[in-house]
Amino acid sequence: MRVVNSLVERCFAVVELLANEASAMRLGEIAEKLDLQKSAVHRMLNVLCEMGWVEQEPVTGFYKLTLRLAILGQRFLSATHLTDVCQPVLEELAAQSAELVRMAVVQGETLTWIAQVQGARNGLKYQPEMIAQVRLATTANGKAYLSTLSPTEAIRIAINDGGHDGGKRSMASVEEFMEELKLTQSRGWAISVEGAEPGVIAIAAPITLGGGQTVGTVSVAGPSSRLTAERHEKIASSVLATAGKLGELWPLRQQYNNAKQSP
Missing domain, CATH: 1.10.10.10 (Winged helix-like DNA-binding domain superfamily/Winged helix DNA-binding domain)
Structure with a gap:
């Protein structure tokens, strides 16, 4: 409440x-x-x-x-040129993984989905529910983002997001969640094994700028029948590489905007 x-x-x-x-x-x-x-x-x-x-x-x-809010949101997103800069990198990861790739940006203390590319060419295709805000406590993207914060801040934000209310998007326990965030921080990527949705596995990494600021996350998600344990390390490596590229490209949107405004 x-x-x-x-x-x-x-x-x-x-x-x-x-x-x-x-x-x-x-x-x-x-x-x-x-x-x-x-x-x-x-x-x-x-x-x-x-x-x-x-x-x-x-x-x-x-x-x-x-649809007024959605239209204004799309106009604003288009004006930032963020997706223009990042889209080719996301498409490359989708082609490599042959799974769904999504990118979210940090908005205050939450994450908001802003882009996705479907890489699955045949068979089962994971098509998530169209909800803008990322669930933090149970998704790979949420855990990747929270792992970049201090433990106190991470737990506070996760609980405020409903991560400890006993619902289906709750963490198992604060202690177990803290251990998972520590592991995520040490290896650089997070995983959600059917935590957000049954039969779906996702692997995500934070997008971080040179100064250490986390601005978003990028993930690969797909059916557990394809994203088996044998593929986790390879997918994680590709996600980490993509997050690094996006971190380098992120400032270019401002340069793009400045160039357009110059006489």
């Missing part, structure tokens, strides 16, 4: 909640999850509907986001 104060913060909390849900939500559920009165939430939803950010389903009366 999250304590929401100002009106602006409440509106953004509503938008964020709807963005994290795969389906439309009823008024009472939104109010309950945000610990707000129904009347206050109803007023905010009416305003958001008038502004075009939210729409109400005519049959059920449930609320969901419109």
